[in-house]
Amino acid sequence: MAIQILMPALSPTMEEGTLAKWTVKEGDSVESGQIIAEIETDKATMEFEAIDEGVIGKLVVAEGTENVAVNSVIAVLLEDGEDASAVENASAAPASEATVTDTTPAAPIQKTAEVGFEDIPDGTTFTSTTVREALRDAMAEEMRSNENVFLMGEEVAEYQGAYKVSQGLLDEFGKKRVIDTPITEHGFAGIAVGAAFGGLNPIVEFMTFNFAMQAMDQIINSAAKTLYMSGGQMGAPMVFRGPNGAAARVGAQHSQCYAAWYAHIPGLKVVMPYSAADAKGLLKSAIRDPNPVIFLENEMLYGRSFDVPDLEDFTVPIGKAKIWREGNDVTLVSFGIGMQYALEAAEKLADEGISAEVIDLRSIRPIDYDTVINSVKKTNRCVTIEEGFPVASIGNHLSATIMERAFDYLDAPVINCTGKDVPMPYAANLEKLALVTTAEVIDAVKQVTYR
Amino acid sequence: MAAAKKKANVSGDELLEYYREMLLIRRFEEKAGQLYGMGQIGGFCHLYIGQEAVVVGLEAAAKEGDSRLTSYRDHAHMLACGMDPKGVMAELTGRKDGLSKGKGGSMHMFSKEERFYGGHGIVAAQVPIGAGLALANQYKGEDTVSFTYFGDGAANQGQVYESFNMAALWKLPVIFVIENNHYAMGTSQERSASTPDFYTRGEAFGIAGAAVDGMDVLAVKAAGELAVKHCREGNGPYVLEVKTYRYRGHSMSDPAKYRTREEVQKVKDNQDPIDMVKEMILQGKHATVDDLKSIDKEIKKTVQESADFAVASPEPDVSELYTDILV
Missing domain, CATH: 3.40.50.920 (Rossmann fold)
Incomplete structure (x- = not known):
């Protein structure tokens, strides 16, 4: 009986992924533990190992295919003595609905102003963009226009972001402005506050806001209160951002929403966007804001696409529903x-x-x-x-x-x-x-x- | 101790300057204590009396553009970096003309102009912030350093070591000044620190360190100059332990029962930083007893004026309640 090789789930929130590359071809013998494919999740590109040994009977899903659903058949492995006819039966069910990569970007959609986009000029075109890309675009645009904006956090640079939000930023801006920190939330939050006091505009990425509890003292006591305590002389123009709230199946310590906690604090601004357009427009506003802004993202939304207006400088005002x-x-x-x-x-x-x-x-x-x-x-x-x-x-x-x-x-x-x-x-x-x-x-x- | 034993070459003018600055701090703090007793200053009030040589010696090693920040025992640092005694005192009394418009208090004052970044009420919270100021200096390509002061008590907080690690990793130009006055509030160093030498606390991170007699302003200055040179030359952070002593309690409400009167008296008699400089001035014939008396008088006047100003200044307008929350 031929063995179905299924698309694996490789992160807590992964529902589908890209079959980036096969490292074997049909007819190859594979050992258990041998790497047979590279699969790109919403977080990273992972190597995928064979669990059983046998001969690759068929590669059901072609290299480069995007949106391959978890648990769909991606290949068929023939066991000893089986021939190609076994492939037919095995690959029949459950069929993958994947489509081969379309490398041309989605054409901009022409839209008239709709609810919530009242401020956008008529005739503006929109591009379907994920929340993840929108956040990255916002940071990149603001970093291009202001030399004092920089990003720091765990895995933001060489790893390209634990959730790939900062993908490409290191390449464009270099390690002076995209800084990998050690795992030391309290310390690097404080360093960022100091840098903000010193005239820079840091963006601090927390791998999740659950970890920001380690840094709570610096966020509240140092960043939020200093403007008041200094009689208006000195504040912390900076952004603390990262995923907040429940992802999927990550348990009590990684699944809390902190919106109400931060909302409690005078001296902070707190935003929590839903759509990609708002994520982009609000993050740009947050980076420009002279106050400390808590920017609450959501891991489940990172991969979701929304229409984002094709404007050179699209911002959304903080404080407007x-x-x-x-x-x-x-x-x-x-x-x-x-x-x-x-x-x-x-x-x-x-x-x-x-x-x-x-x-x-x-x-x-x-x-x-x-x-x-x-x-x-x-x-x-x-x-x-x-x-x-x-x-x-x-x-x-x-x-x-x-x-x-x-x-x-x-x-x-x-x-x-x-x-x-x-x-x-x-x-x-x-x-x-x-x-x-x-x-x-x-x-x-x-x-x-x-x- | 890996101390900088070598004393700075010093002129009579310089000695007189240090004398004047240390005396200003002492008289200012005495006056603050007095105003506290009169109910003019409220809340917490932490006096620097006994520790004057630390900040005066290190300020003598600083140059324009350097930044500094410290804990809640901060009045002296402000005076030493040139902030107006009137504004500081008026903040202590919580008045409109205080440096923070009366909204910060004893522990929370700042000056962008003098690059004084607080005034921090949470023990050790200023340490990563100080490293962050150094990061900003480095980012902007300045050759300025960040004087990050904290006490022997703060030296046991975790965020200090998080800061050491990153400061060393990124070669940040920050001098971690550990003002060791031997008591973390009421807990002696022996009862709170596993090892006696704070200047070695950076060794695990590859950070150079030294200890110095903090009652001797010239020794402090010399040690400070070495530390500053190390930082300005791009060698990363430096830990400077300055062994000092506070004569008063931790705050105004601390009866200081954890040490004997004799212990305090002995330091006052034998190691007082101001007496030490006074003696050097007189021995070196840089000034006469009468000269010093007129300096004393002048300082007293400055302090009295600051107190009068601070008491006369009105309370902040009630409209200030809702200002300065956001820019």
């Missing part, structure tokens, strides 16, 4: 990956005749209260969605603000959909339960609309 979808029956307020559930819920609710207005806060500090309040005054109902813990969440704060500023407009209590009040479990089923879901958002909307 974006209305993704207009509606009349209920206001959904979210940010970051929570937007995914909000938008999905709105789509499904529309089928049931409930019209939801969806607001992406984008900035958590300062918060665009007016956009939220104006929407609630129109819809009279509100559900907030976020991935962080429920106690002292952003949703709690919005509920209080809505109560203070729009009490008489409310037809139902505000409901906060959040992550559950538990450390993130590892087991797949429990993890799913711990996260906020689209179904929970829909339920909440039905409660506030009394349906």
